[in-house]
Amino acid sequence: MKVTKKTLKNGIRVISSPSADTKSVAILFMVKTGSRNETKEVRGISHFLEHMVFKGTEKRPTAMRVAKDIESLGAINNAFTGKEQTGFFIKTTSDHFDKAVEILYDIVFNSTFEKENIETESKVILEEKKMYEENPLLYIDDLFEEVFFDDEKLSQGIIGTVNSIKGLRKKDFHTYLGKYYTAKNIAVSVAGDVPKNYLSVMDKYLSSIKAGKETGWESRKSNIGNQKIKVSYKDNFQSNLILGYQALKISDEKYNILSVLSGIIGGGMSSRLFQEVREKRGLAYSIHSETGAYSDGGYFEIEAGVDSSRAEEAVKVIVQELTLACDNLTEEELMISKERMKGSVAFSFEDSFNRANFYARREMYHQDLITEEELIKKIEKVDLLSVKKMAKEVFSQEPTLALIGPFKNKEKFVKILLRS
Numbered sequence: 324m325k326v327t328k329k330t331l332k333n334g335i336r337v338i339s340s341p342s343a344d345t346k347s348v349a350i351l352f353m354v355k356t357g358s359r360n361e362t363k364e365v366r367g368i369s370h371f372l373e374h375m376v377f378k379g380t381e382k383r384p385t386a387m388r389v390a391k392d393i394e395s396l397g398a399i400n401n402a403f404t405g406k407e408q409t410g411f412f413i414k415t416t417s418d419h420f421d422k423a424v425e426i427l428y429d430i431v432f433n434s435t436f437e438k439e440n441i442e443t444e445s446k447v448i449l450e451e452k453k454m455y456e457e458n459p460l461l462y463i464d465d466l467f468e469e470v471f472f473d474d475e476k477l478s479q480g481i482i483g484t485v486n487s488i489k490g491l492r493k494k495d496f497h498t499y500l501g502k503y504y505t506a507k508n509i510a511v512s513v514a515g516d517v518p519k520n521y522l523s524v525m526d527k528y529l530s531s532i533k534a535g536k537e538t539g540w541e542s543r544k545s546n547i548g549n550q551k552i553k554v555s556y557k558d559n560f561q562s563n564l565i566l567g568y569q570a571l572k573i574s575d576e577k578y579n580i581l582s583v584l585s586g587i588i589g590g591g592m593s594s595r596l597f598q599e600v601r602e603k604r605g606l607a608y609s610i611h612s613e614t615g616a617y618s619d620g621g622y623f624e625i626e627a628g629v630d631s632s633r634a635e636e637a638v639k640v641i642v643q644e645l646t647l648a649c650d651n652l653t654e655e656e657l658m659i660s661k662e663r664m665k666g667s668v669a670f671s672f673e674d675s676f677n678r679a680n681f682y683a684r685r686e687m688y689h690q691d692l693i694t695e696e697e698l699i700k701k702i703e704k705v706d707l708l709s710v711k712k713m714a715k716e717v718f719s720q721e722p723t724l725a726l727i728g729p730f731k732n733k734e735k736f737v738k739i740l741l742r743s
Contacts, residue, residue: 355509368483
């Protein structure tokens with residue numbers, strides 16, 4: 324189905340990706356702001372605000388009223404915060420489209436941020452913070468980005484610090500909302516069973532939002548050539564690690580090549596690392612590779628949970644496999660990775676929220692709003708030579724290692740990486 328983009332008079336971009344094969348419609352408001360926009364004093368406010376919009380507006384003064392109004396549509400809803408975007412969505416049926424848009428508009432732009440709600444929710448968020456920091460499987464991602472991005476704003480966690488969370492006040496939320504939640508900073512994506520009058524509905528509720536200006540970020544410094552290791556002590560039988568390399572920004576034309584490489588290295592049960600680290604050596608239960616990307620840079624990472632007594636061996640084996648991949652990738656591996664990617668695209672596009680999210684994110688980074696078929700064609704064009712070249716470009720760099728386990732210093736791991 325055709326993807327269309329319209330722009331309201333105030334600058335809000337509205338993307339429609341209808342599908343005749345679904346009875347649901349997803350409505351996603353995506354705002355170009357996240358933890359990367361925060362100052363030290365209000366660290367965590369992007370995520371905190373995402374929580375607070377469900378606590379009440381003048382029209383819907385309580386969290387219960389908000390919840391009942393959403394659920395009376397037979398809808399599901401949620402929100403999410405990243406380092407460069409924040410999103411709010413409702414998924415419902417098209418006969419409730421108008422009401423769903425009105426509710427989203429009301430809670431996102433008219434929240435009252437009452438003092439008692441802020442105080443209560445700060446306790447909830449502090450518990451969320453503990454949950455992440457006390458679970459190595461969750462915390463390892465934050466630890467890796469903290470060391471990979473060094474002292475840049477991208478290195479700071481999304482949740483914030485204990486002091487910043489406790490210190491946020493009503494005026495802080497209103498100031499932040501007024502600065503970043505402006506029309507030119509917003510993309511609205513609707514997908515699935517999209518009603519014909521979707522644009523007039525958007526105009527009815529969103530045209531009053533002030534235009535503002537689109538968010539920009541300071542260019543970050545490259546950390547190519549810098550080996551970094553961070554070890555966080557935890558007396559566990561299993562250690563969690565991420566080994567990562569500098570890679571591509573999200574809008575890079577070669578990103579599909581990087582994704583195909585990731586599939587070969589650690590994308591499934593037939594992948595190199597799964598076979599070598601888990602199946603042959605029994606070093607890990609879970610191991611996979613993936614890519615992470617932002618507006619001006621990204622990384623290729625391998626994440627694993629390994630036997631603590633064999634963590635050094637695991638790191639050695641992973642590095643060895645990445646070195647081998649620079650020269651001996653095969654056509655069969657290429658084919659399997661590409662087919663897995665094509666299948667993943669097809670499965671994802673069956674869901675209306677996934678479609679809405681895909682197009683909202685592409686619009687945030689000013690990428691072409693390509694169709695599912697066009698995306699699959701791009702994957703099909705990836706050849707073995709380009710993947711080998713990508714492997715050499717990525718794995719020839721100095722790596723970053725983040726590790727949580729019973730290790731009191733990092734020297735043994737420094738030596739392993741120096742020999743790689």
